[in-house]
Amino acid sequence: MAPASTDTTTHTTAGAIPNAIPNAIPGAMTGTAATATTTTRRRSMQMTPEQFRAATGLGEPQCARWFPRLCEAMQAYDITGTARVAAFLAQTGHESLGYQFITHELWGPTPAQALYEPPSRKAMALGNVRAGDGKRFRGRGLIQITGRANYSVCGAALGADLTAAPELLEQDAWAARSAAWWWRTHGCNALADSGDFIALTRRINGGTNGLEDRLRRWKVATAALS
Secondary structure, X not given: OOOXXXXXXXXXXXXXXXXXXXXXXXXXXXXXXXXXXXXXXXXXXXXXXXXXXXXXXXXXXXXXXXXHHHHHHHHHOOOOHHHHHHHHHHHHHHHOOOOOOOEOOOOOOOHHHHOOOOOOHHHHHOOOOOOOHHHHOOOEOOOOEOOHHHHHHHHXXXXXXXXXXXHHHHOHHHHHHHHHHHHHHOOHHHHHXXXXXXXXXXXXXXXXXXXXXXHHHHHHHHHHHX
């Protein structure tokens, strides 16, 4: 995860910390025959739960769990059309090991994890200025939000005080929406539109770790949504 975004968009932070994402997008899911609609200036795309299941490879319980949350998040952050949706599902699917893990549960700290604690250079880059910040602001969400500074910026964008309650990102709705926010803020929609999946992977990962699995997921998702 890169240091906090330099996005200059003005956001309002809510005074109280909600227990769920407010103002859920209507129509994202209605019963078992749900259809989520995403729209761009160029085209609109409807994704059914069946397509979502084929695109992600999730079983029915996990599909029911994640379909509405991801549809809400993608619609809110303009992750629309086959190219963007397929890329987003591929990358978040890889980052979360198939939507199984949304936080780093284990914390030793190991020698590598200790680098996230002050006064290390990595800790300073992430805004971790207090003892224990490495663990407190460890990676959470479908695209791991990491470090005090990133939690602060993300929280301002989502309308929640994530520095006071970082564990909110362990809830499905916040995990999905934080990933969608990060995706749009870091220019991933444009990269998905360009079709340069390797550049997109570098934007998220900083390298090409797991590229084979990411590409496989991308091809599967693109075929399912086309």
